[in-house]
Amino acid sequence: xxxxxxxxxxxxxxxxxxxxxxxxxxxxxxxxxxxxxxxxxxxxxxxxxxxxxxxxxxxxxxxxxxxxxxxxxxxxxxxxxxxxxxxxxxxxxxxxxxxxxxxxxxxxxxxxxxxxxxxxxxxxxxxxxxxxxxxxxxxxxxxxxxxxxxxxxxxxxxxxxxxxxxxxxxxxxxxxxxxxxxxxxxxxxxxxxxxxxxxxxxxxxxxxxxxx
Numbered sequence: 001x002x003x004x005x006x007x008x009x010x011x012x013x014x015x016x017x018x019x020x021x022x023x024x025x026x027x028x029x030x031x032x033x034x035x036x037x038x039x040x041x042x043x044x045x046x047x048x049x050x051x052x053x054x055x056x057x058x059x060x061x062x063x064x065x066x067x068x069x070x071x072x073x074x075x076x077x078x079x080x081x082x083x084x085x086x087x088x089x090x091x092x093x094x095x096x097x098x099x100x101x102x103x104x105x106x107x108x109x110x111x112x113x114x115x116x117x118x119x120x121x122x123x124x125x126x127x128x129x130x131x132x133x134x135x136x137x138x139x140x141x142x143x144x145x146x147x148x149x150x151x152x153x154x155x156x157x158x159x160x161x162x163x164x165x166x167x168x169x170x171x172x173x174x175x176x177x178x179x180x181x182x183x184x185x186x187x188x189x190x191x192x193x194x195x196x197x198x199x200x201x202x203x204x205x206x207x208x209x210x211x212x
Contacts, residue, residue, distance in 0.1 A: 071179055071192070072145060074199060075119045083117055084110045086192075088200040091173055096156065096205040103207060105160040105170070116186040116206070119143060127182050132210035138184040149177040151191050151203060173202050 078086060087093045092107040120143075127146045128138040152174040157167055176193035183190075191203040 071147075071199065072122065072124050075122055075145060075179075075181065075192075078117065078119055080113055080115060080117055083115060083201070086199060086201045087111070088195060088202070091169075091195070091200070091202070093201055094170060094173070094203045096160070096203065096207060098207045098211065103156060103160050105157060105162060105166075107166075116183075116188050117190075118183060118186060119145075119181065122181065122183075127180060128184060130209040136184055137187070137209040138182075141184045143181065143183040143185075145179055145181045147178060148180050149174075149191075150180065151177055156205075177202060 087109055089109060092109045093111070095106050095108060096103055097106075098104065122143045122145050124145050127144050127148065128140045128142075130137060131139045152171075155171075155174075157170040157174070162170065173193065174191075176195060177191045178194050179192045181190040181192070182188070187206070187208045189205040190201060191205075193200050193202040
């Protein structure tokens with residue numbers, strides 16, 4: 001009986017005092033391990049794929065609208081030392097002059113130091129008009145710039161003696177003009193075009209008003 005008693009209660013004692021390993025911490029540990037593995041794999045996958053390139057349309061750098069708004073400050077920086085940088089290397093600059101009653105047009109890719117240019121005091125306002133009754137031949141004096149293109153409607157190239165090929169080139173280039181500058185002291189009219197994101201001096205009319 002002593003043996004049976006001891007065995008019975010020894011078994012109960014063992015069951016009561018044996019530490020059971022709780023299941024919840026094991027489950028939590030397993031869940032944490034699974035989450036760690038998942039995010040580790042996710043990071044490795046992200047490294048395998050290069051970032052999506054930026055759409056050029058999202059960039060506002062050199063956007064025509066911004067460039068047109070900033071044109072007047074750019075114009076003030078143009079002078080005889082850098083004027084050739086504003087002549088398109090392929091389209092060139094068309095000079096309009098007159099040696100008699102009829103005008104003539106010539107194309108060049110560079111000008112010399114005697115080329116008339118002065119935009120230092122340019123004002124962004126309505127352009128003056130020719131007035132043959134005025135001593136200066138203009139309705140007001142100074143240097144003025146305006147976002148306007150009257151050159152394409154004048155079609156002066158149609159009576160400058162150009163061949164058909166040059167007439168087409170001039171006609172196409174005339175449609176690209178955005179800004180017109182008149183410096184009354186130089187008797188000069190300048191026409192600027194925005195081509196491939198850069199400003200170029202496309203035409204210069206050097207004829208003295210009322211001289212025909």
